[in-house]
Amino acid sequence: MPTLHADLDHWRTLPIKQQPSWTDLDAVAAVSAEIASLPPLVFAGEVDNLRDRLAKAAAGQAFLLQGGDCAETFAGATAEQIRNRIKTVLQMAVVLTYGASMPVVKMGRMAGQFAKPRSSDTETRGDVTLPAYRGDIVNGYDFTELSRQPDPARLLKGYHTAASTINLIRAFTQGGFADLREVHSWNKGFAQNPANQQYERLATDIDRAIKFMEAAGADFDELKRVEFYTGHEGLLMDYERPMTRVDSRTGTPYNTAAHFLWIGERTRELDGAHVDYFSKIRNPIGVKLGPSTSPETVLELIDKLDPEREPGRLTFITRMGAGKIRDALPPLLETVKDAGATPLWVTDPMHGNGITTPTGYKTRRFDDVVDEVRGFFEAHRAVGTFPGGIHVELTGDDVTECLGGSEQIDEATLATRYESLCDPRLNHMQSLELAFLVAEELEKR
Template sequence: MTITQQLQQQVSAAAGLDAWRELPIRQQPNWPDKQAAAAIAEQIATRPPLVFAGEVDRLRERLGQAAAGNAFVLQGGDCAETFAGATADKIRARVSTILQMALVLTYGASMPVVKMGRMAGQFAKPRSKDTETRDGVTLPAYRGDIVNGFAFTEESRTPDPQRLLDGYHVAVSTLNLIRSFTTGGFADMREVHSWNQGFAKNPANARYDLMAREIDRALKFMTATGADFEALKEVEFYVGHEGLLLEYERAMTRIDSRTKLPYDTSAHFIWIGERTRDLDEAHMDFFSRVKNPIGVKLGPGTDTETMLRIIDKLDPEREPGRLTFITRMGAQKIGDVLPGLLESIKAEGSTPLWITDPMHGNGFTTERGYKTRNFDDIVTEVKDFFAAHKAAGTHPGGIHVELTGDDVAECLGGSDRVDEAALETRYESQCDPRLNHKQSLELSFLVAELLQQFPSAEVPVGQDNW
């Protein structure tokens, strides 16, 4: 390709990145000073990328393997990250929880697990209403720390564009710490396994002790055969978030010098929520133009025609790993809705990656006003997700959960039997309820059991430690 052709390709790639500005758009802040917001976006556009095109391309390959049934995806993290929560201890706790879950899932699936955090960018949240009223006072709804504050005051709730830049800097420090943890020996699978052994030996989790002991024997066998554990001290770890604030996502989009194509460098993986996935609106247009792997949330009202139109919009070339469907249908509805969608996909010949989000369809509010979820409902939705794929002969590609590494009480149930009284003493989330550390591990053991019902993948010889 000549230099002129390369320049033409680069101009063509960038030309449509602002087409979304002329389209209907939802869930955006009402900035009091729009010029100040635009100036902040211009500053962000000059800052270094958070992730690189080569990393994004590698993740797309990994997700393509998962879509083909040769890998499994674990995505987890806070419902909405907070700036105050971006401490070393809290980031380490979330990363360690995901690593612990991933080790169990790797054993259960007998295949690599793609590890991805809802981290380093999950600062914005869609809201059902633009305002919130308390005691006769109405203020803007809390849209996440990247937009406004949680405190119910006019000053706090007024959207502040400076928070966009603050969000970028918090994401930088978070991602820097994640990279240190996952490449500096913290992810050594022998150490990770020792954490899980303590969990499994708890009498409340006795049913998982056998699997923990089987993993222990497998590691001892690897040691006896001279396995290179130095190579297993590092893991690939990716980050993703909902691509909600398009001014921020546009500012973080770069034209790669190698491919001459646009990448949203705010994260490796971006997903579009149910509230913003209208086919003719801004979010779908913008993310159809970047090279990142894209996820789309599918709720219980999804029909076949809509699903197929999403595929045509976001993945017209049917590229492996490009498109992920994240189902969030609820324990009572997934068994009725998902099977039909899977059969339609088979008839169409497309192979998107399917991931279950068993959290968002199962929320309710207690009489005392706490938003919560029942662990049994979460497990039921996961089981029905796997059952639908088994019946259809398709691949259950992963799970997407809101979790924390802390000992909070936000979701009811689990082996520790979190009850409503506990919510009043250990509820910390500013948005949606999360699984705590123990509930997250319990879910991973349950999913590992489900994965053992599916044929093991043929993992390539010399497979890297994902």
């Protein structure tokens, strides 16, 4: 169990990366103090439930599906867009549940995914250099001096936008929208599309299983509701620290901004502020691992973040790239297996496969995403460990940001509906296609 809250602020004495260059520190302190006085967005009991679910996934008895926006925007927090993202995750989860023959833990990159790490503190266009866009919770996307100025008031707007988002998530997932039969009917329409008929067998098998459940008297009232958890990258400490509360029952600190938080590839230094802070909170936590990660680093991260080897506490999210995962991942799996640790292993097939087109669009090839997923499963089969989940940047909308898929999006098509402010996302159809392909891999286990 993490250390009690006496040293929760030790991170302030350590090197820290990827934070805004605030110009008014008094304003930041005032906003952080206000956020600290506001109600939590999630509760300790919910967080504990998720840790139990992730422990089952790490043991090979469940599978994690984590999906949502690269970077949420305030303007994108509409009822329709939130509903479409939830709908997409639910549709994927039905397919994966059947393929895995086990529960699927559903989690959105939602209700807090507002901050983004950047490779440079500034952006230059022509002869103008301005601060980089770090997500709506920090500054604006428009390339003007006023827009790009970090604004502490955005921290508070981030809290309220996250609150309204999670309120709607709860309504959709508990109020009948998530009814298994309705979600499956959406998938049948997808599989009957001529472009996706290779998935019709699986959709038909699921249909037959649901009809059997109905005939056998399954309690579909219970299947109208689902557990749906939230997660985001715990990047911006002026938001994460004031959302950290000490549970009155146990005296243990929880980050109440989300059920699950992860540390990015750019901020996981062992002696850095983020790792220190994350080691003190009770939430289940993730760490992104790129292709250059050494086995020694992984063991050191385990010792720092999960010294008691608690099931469900630590998730490794691998982002290797399709051309590297088959070589880079097995040594990490072997080392951790030999050390007797049992973290949850999840693949992020998005971040290692970015390309830029000649016309300047950041994109990803759907075939590369699929290939990395297959490489992830192959590596686990070779080592004898469990491929426990998938972490995907997606939207429920019909955007054109990633190349390929059954819609055959090409470079000329990208410009028609490219809406992401940061990284390209799978659209609704591509997300469902990926779910059917992952289900096929799960059936091979």
